[in-house]
Amino acid sequence: TVKVLSELDVPYVIIEIIVAMLTLVGNGFICIAVLKSKKLRLVTNYFLVSLALADFLVGAVAIPCALLTDLGLPRCKYFLCVLMLCTLLILTQASIFGLLAIAVERYIAVLEPFYYQSIMTPRNSALIILASWVLSIFIGLVPLIGWRKPIPDDGWCIFDNIIDATYMVYFNFICCMLVPLVIMFVIYGRIFTEVKKQIRQIAERQVDISAQEKRRKVIRKEFQTAISLFLVLFFFALCWIPIHILNCITLYCPGCTILDPIMQTTVIFSHANSAVNPFIYVFRMKSFREAFEGMFSWLWHPVTVTRCSHSELAPYNKGNVDVGEKNKNI
Numbered sequence: 483t484v485k486v487l488s489e490l491d492v493p494y495v496i497i498e499i500i501v502a503m504l505t506l507v508g509n510g511f512i513c514i515a516v517l518k519s520k521k522l523r524l525v526t527n528y529f530l531v532s533l534a535l536a537d538f539l540v541g542a543v544a545i546p547c548a549l550l551t552d553l554g555l556p557r558c559k560y561f562l563c564v565l566m567l568c569t570l571l572i573l574t575q576a577s578i579f580g581l582l583a584i585a586v587e588r589y590i591a592v593l594e595p596f597y598y599q600s601i602m603t604p605r606n607s608a609l610i611i612l613a614s615w616v617l618s619i620f621i622g623l624v625p626l627i628g629w630r631k632p633i634p635d636d637g638w639c640i641f642d643n644i645i646d647a648t649y650m651v652y653f654n655f656i657c658c659m660l661v662p663l664v665i666m667f668v669i670y671g672r673i674f675t676e677v678k679k680q681i682r683q684i685a686e687r688q689v690d691i692s693a694q695e696k697r698r699k700v701i702r703k704e705f706q707t708a709i710s711l712f713l714v715l716f717f718f719a720l721c722w723i724p725i726h727i728l729n730c731i732t733l734y735c736p737g738c739t740i741l742d743p744i745m746q747t748t749v750i751f752s753h754a755n756s757a758v759n760p761f762i763y764v765f766r767m768k769s770f771r772e773a774f775e776g777m778f779s780w781l782w783h784p785v786t787v788t789r790c791s792h793s794e795l796a797p798y799n800k801g802n803v804d805v806g807e808k809n810k811n812i
């Protein structure tokens with residue numbers, strides 16, 4: 483215990499705790515907002531709730547596990563250690579598949595709007611979300627199944643001493659993260675190209691101006707939603723790519739030394755991604771911004787109580803007041 487406490491990096495732990503708190507509050511708000519507001523119960527938001535749930539669990543489970551394993555805990559409990567290390571892998575993969583599902587949903591909404599209602603039904607959306615979580619759990623638990631390093635002699639639960647670098651680079655990064663990211667960027671590129679094309683086509687038409695304007699508004703709304711969700715994807719890549727670059731250096735250059743502050747910074751960035759998404763939803767998406775303002779409106783619109791004078795509360799003699807005076811009091 484003394485050794486563990488002496489190796490505790492206090493600034494790193496404090497930052498991680500702050501990130502965890504922001505993650506819990508922000509993603510908790512997203513889940514509650516969708517559950518409470520019928521206006522937010524849209525197919526797109528179902529996928530956002532799944533993504534918010536994964537991020538919420540990062541703050542509630544993955545970050546505490548990461549802090550413990552950073553100290554080498556639990557010691558001499560090998561399978562519990564591997565399970566804790568797999569937790570973040572599962573949640574990361576759930577985020578990737580959630581982002582991929584959102585990209586495909588936006589693709590259908592923009593490029594195949596007439597088939598959208600029949601394809602993206604609530605039942606199909608639920609099945610897609612369920613399948614993504616099941617597949618994420620399987621991929622994240624691969625080290626527990628066997629693709630990991632042998633039990634270390636000292637018994638300390640350290641990520642690099644347990645999880646095989648080949649799994650992290652070839653399977654987790656290239657196959658399960660890089661390939662889906664490339665597919666998603668291609669999908670959003672196709673969406674933006676199609677939106678610009680449709681807006682241009684509408685502008686060139688000279689008949690039925692009202693219908694054109696209505697269609698233009700719909701397209702622009704879809705375009706704004708796509709931009710917001712693309713930002714979610716962009717920040718995900720920005721936060722997670724650095725730590726995977728370090729994993730590649732560890733694999734291909736075993737003799738290279740990676741300083742602890744650099745590794746800790748990339749870890750914080752990867753965890754901080756889970757706290758970023760709610761801010762994007764609130765500041766970029768009108769429906770979530772209105773829900774946020776509605777839930778916290780009491781902070782800037784306090785209830786006021788009108789104070790009445792004694793004369794307004796005093797009883798009057800019904801027989802001595804004429805009709806005009808009664809109406810005045812009423």
